[in-house]
Amino acid sequence: MGQLVVNGLALGSIYALVALGLLLIFNTVQIVNFAQGQLLMLGAFIGISGAVTHELPMALAWASTMLAMALIGIVFMVLVYFPLRGRPPFLVILTTIAMGIVLENIALIIWGPLPVSLPSPVRGPPLRFAGVVISMHQLFIFCTLAVILLLQYLMLTKTRFGILMQATAQDLHTARLVGIPVNRTIAVAFAFGAILSGIAGLLVAPIFLAEPTMGGSLGLKGFVVSVIGGFGNLPGAVIGGLFLGLIETFGARYISSNFRDAYAFIVMIAVLVAWPRGLFGEKSSEKV
Amino acid sequence: MTVKHWFPLALGVVVALLIPAVTHDNYVIQLLNIAILNAIVVLGLNFATGWVGQINFGQAAFYGLGAYTTGIAAKAGLPWITTPFLSVVIVMAASLVLGLPTLRLRTYYLAMTTIGFGEIVRLIIVHWEPVTGGTSGLRAIPGIGVFGIGPQGQVQHYYLLIAVLAIAALVAARIRQSSLGRAMIATKDSEIAAEQSGVDTTRTKLIAFMIGAVYAGLAGCLYASSIRFISPDSFSGTQAILLMTMLIVGGMGSIPGCIIGAVGLTILPEALRFLGQWYLVLYGLGVIAVIVLAPGGLASLASRLPRWAGAR
Amino acid sequence: MTDQAIITARGVTRRFGGLVALDDVDLDVPKGIVQAIIGPNGSGKTTLLNALSGASHADAGSIRIDGKEIFRLRPNRIARLGLARTFQNIRVFSNLTVLENVKVAAACNTPMSMLNIMLSNGTQRQREAEIESTSREALEIVSLAARADDRPTQLPYAQQRLLEIARALASKPKVLLLDEPAAGMNMTESMTLLDTIAKLKGKGITILLVEHNVRLVMGISDRVAVLDFGKKIAEGAPSAVQQNPLVIEAYLGRRHRHA
Numbered sequence A: 001m002g003q004l005v006v007n008g009l010a011l012g013s014i015y016a017l018v019a020l021g022l023l024l025i026f027n028t029v030q031i032v033n034f035a036q037g038q039l040l041m042l043g044a045f046i047g048i049s050g051a052v053t054h055e056l057p058m059a060l061a062w063a064s065t066m067l068a069m070a071l072i073g074i075v076f077m078v079l080v081y082f083p084l085r086g087r088p089p090f091l092v093i094l095t096t097i098a099m100g101i102v103l104e105n106i107a108l109i110i111w112g113p114l115p116v117s118l119p120s121p122v123r124g125p126p127l128r129f130a131g132v133v134i135s136m137h138q139l140f141i142f143c144t145l146a147v148i149l150l151l152q153y154l155m156l157t158k159t160r161f162g163i164l165m166q167a168t169a170q171d172l173h174t175a176r177l178v179g180i181p182v183n184r185t186i187a188v189a190f191a192f193g194a195i196l197s198g199i200a201g202l203l204v205a206p207i208f209l210a211e212p213t214m215g216g217s218l219g220l221k222g223f224v225v226s227v228i229g230g231f232g233n234l235p236g237a238v239i240g241g242l243f244l245g246l247i248e249t250f251g252a253r254y255i256s257s258n259f260r261d262a263y264a265f266i267v268m269i270a271v272l273v274a275w276p277r278g279l280f281g282e283k284s285s286e287k288v
Numbered sequence B: 001m002t003v004k005h006w007f008p009l010a011l012g013v014v015v016a017l018l019i020p021a022v023t024h025d026n027y028v029i030q031l032l033n034i035a036i037l038n039a040i041v042v043l044g045l046n047f048a049t050g051w052v053g054q055i056n057f058g059q060a061a062f063y064g065l066g067a068y069t070t071g072i073a074a075k076a077g078l079p080w081i082t083t084p085f086l087s088v089v090i091v092m093a094a095s096l097v098l099g100l101p102t103l104r105l106r107t108y109y110l111a112m113t114t115i116g117f118g119e120i121v122r123l124i125i126v127h128w129e130p131v132t133g134g135t136s137g138l139r140a141i142p143g144i145g146v147f148g149i150g151p152q153g154q155v156q157h158y159y160l161l162i163a164v165l166a167i168a169a170l171v172a173a174r175i176r177q178s179s180l181g182r183a184m185i186a187t188k189d190s191e192i193a194a195e196q197s198g199v200d201t202t203r204t205k206l207i208a209f210m211i212g213a214v215y216a217g218l219a220g221c222l223y224a225s226s227i228r229f230i231s232p233d234s235f236s237g238t239q240a241i242l243l244m245t246m247l248i249v250g251g252m253g254s255i256p257g258c259i260i261g262a263v264g265l266t267i268l269p270e271a272l273r274f275l276g277q278w279y280l281v282l283y284g285l286g287v288i289a290v291i292v293l294a295p296g297g298l299a300s301l302a303s304r305l306p307r308w309a310g311a312r
Numbered sequence C: 001m002t003d004q005a006i007i008t009a010r011g012v013t014r015r016f017g018g019l020v021a022l023d024d025v026d027l028d029v030p031k032g033i034v035q036a037i038i039g040p041n042g043s044g045k046t047t048l049l050n051a052l053s054g055a056s057h058a059d060a061g062s063i064r065i066d067g068k069e070i071f072r073l074r075p076n077r078i079a080r081l082g083l084a085r086t087f088q089n090i091r092v093f094s095n096l097t098v099l100e101n102v103k104v105a106a107a108c109n110t111p112m113s114m115l116n117i118m119l120s121n122g123t124q125r126q127r128e129a130e131i132e133s134t135s136r137e138a139l140e141i142v143s144l145a146a147r148a149d150d151r152p153t154q155l156p157y158a159q160q161r162l163l164e165i166a167r168a169l170a171s172k173p174k175v176l177l178l179d180e181p182a183a184g185m186n187m188t189e190s191m192t193l194l195d196t197i198a199k200l201k202g203k204g205i206t207i208l209l210v211e212h213n214v215r216l217v218m219g220i221s222d223r224v225a226v227l228d229f230g231k232k233i234a235e236g237a238p239s240a241v242q243q244n245p246l247v248i249e250a251y252l253g254r255r256h257r258h259a
């Protein structure tokens, strides 16, 4: 029981990280990136290339992955976001999905279809108390989420970038008129959004192994979390993530592990039926 | 309808009817049969997505529900003639259950609920093994037959399916020419103006969604009883995305566009097999290129063609 | 309450957060007249039309059209009860032809059956023929018949406004709400528009005309109501309203405050 809670929270932390990446992009340009899971997968594989293939020290592998992810995020923005600025969300969804397909298959070409593992950056015997085992990697996941949450909170509320981002989100046109470097702000958002999913990938790979097709369901989970937690809501994303991790872990244990991936969707559909704009959903009133 | 309309239509029909005379390759004909079935499903998708503008990733699941209903019923010994009706009843019930509470959702949420629906249906198919055969699917499904009469061989099935596609396209065209079709497009263009013109937009959305599900359900029924083998892969989330891209690439809202997109994107991967994994990379990039450069799809390019050729 | 009032609104109130866009507004519009609603920018005119037409419901109040309570009904129900409108920012159906735009509304009280559509039988063809003739008549009234097969986006701005009027007329309304129909029109076009409005009044349609160009509406209106900050500050014959010090203050005073 206690063990399930720990495992659920560790899984949920990863979902929360994916959701935080989505949130950063959504908060700035109001688009939902359906390729976020594939970015996560790239993060995992770049980490593996560094740490396993090229035998770099772990810290260096992590640092180079984050750098690579930032670049990928910006390329992603140029390819997907710029050409579709102001087009209906419908088309943006499809474009990001198509981009996900591209990334997934490039990964298959480069790294092949077989699952590979990435060692955890932390070593050491697991902690035990009251019959509950917490591995060092799980502990590391919790700490990473806490640090990132803190950093993201500070960045959004205390730094110039956070203010620029909010202004851009509220009204792109006006933001540009008053001299905000809109494109640079958006680029930073995409870069950080990609870095966050890259980190999630680096954290997932030691648990589940990495394979090119891993992104699809993880990306969707990130989205489910955003719906449960409310789009653009920082604590909501974390709480939603942890909640989903627990639901899946307990559902798999007590109901059926066959339907593990369905629980997220069932919860999400239930939430949306009751609150069509999400739990903490934005209230918008369209002008007629 | 003028010559300008009739000519491409007649040409298409003639080409379609002559294909089996040109090739006797059963593999090619079977591929075309699947292409035709996909075209029916995409025509169905066009109601809710092309005309009403509602994103829908659940269409593959309706396709699958239709196919599995027929597969299971036929294998249980029910006469073939009952299977289209059973399939339609099941998909109508499912589309009502999914559509009623969710069609008011905004784009992203609707996209996700339909993806979720598809995933739930897929998981049920995969894990309800005693009935659905699990991942290995259902084999040797009894074929189409009414009182012992039915098509034999791929070519006869091809003609049958072409006829069904023609009817499906005709019904779609008639809906487009009716107040229902106009209400669908009005709902997409401006929901509030449509409402103020007396259109019940909620009902219109639901009807479009349900008609689309019925198209998919019937195509699924024909898939199961003409291909005679079904497995969850044919109706997965990947398939749902593929159906959506067929619609976009062909041209949302255009009936010939749906057919062109579905047939093209069913055949293309086979024709480009030698590209291996690169095919899917190019496919993804191609979809992005179409969305960015030709939002009206291939159908809109085709309508520009006469002007390029200098004709009027 | 006059018994021949076709619109009777009582205590209509609409809030947007802290802003009270409509504050306890009463309105009685007798059958067959042209009633103008004027007021400075942001005074709540569009919000009032939205409340009447159901596009954006009021928070409180009572609205009767021809004796029927319509408060909080869906807009399509209200439309089918005989209330049609146009929009301040044009909302035509850009993926339909001009004629089809009008047909959408013309079909408003025609029953629809899937079976008839699929069979395209006699009943269906007759219904479509009726819808078509209603629609062509409506286009005729605003002189757009020649553009029937064009896309609305190919029309100049002023004609798109006329198309919206034709669309509204096609539903054979008892009441027609026009939200700044002359916006973006030049002098000649505005004059033609006024003629059209007079013609419609002649057909017995009650017209609620929102404008902030006061001079334009004075000649054609039978009655004028003035909104300011969501409150109805004056109502009566055009000449009387024009002299009303509160109205002058609302229009001129605002300009002074802005300067």
Ligand SMILES: Nc1ncnc2c1ncn2[C@@H]1O[C@H](COP(=O)(O)OP(=O)(O)OP(=O)(O)O)[C@@H](O)[C@H]1O
Pocket (backbone or CB within 6 Å): A285, A286, A287, A288, C016, C019, C021, C039, C040, C041, C042, C043, C044, C045, C046, C047, C048, C088, C212
């Ligand atoms: N959806 C909305 N959300 C928030 N505030 C709104 C909304 N719609 C209108 N308002 C506010 O309500 C007030 C009245 O607006 P309304 O559009 O009714 O004015 P109006 O008289 O039609 O002005 P105009 O002459 O500019 O058309 C304005 O202050 C406006 O900003």
Ligand SMILES: [Mg+2]
Pocket (backbone or CB within 6 Å): C045, C046, C047, C088
């Ligand atoms: Mg207004």
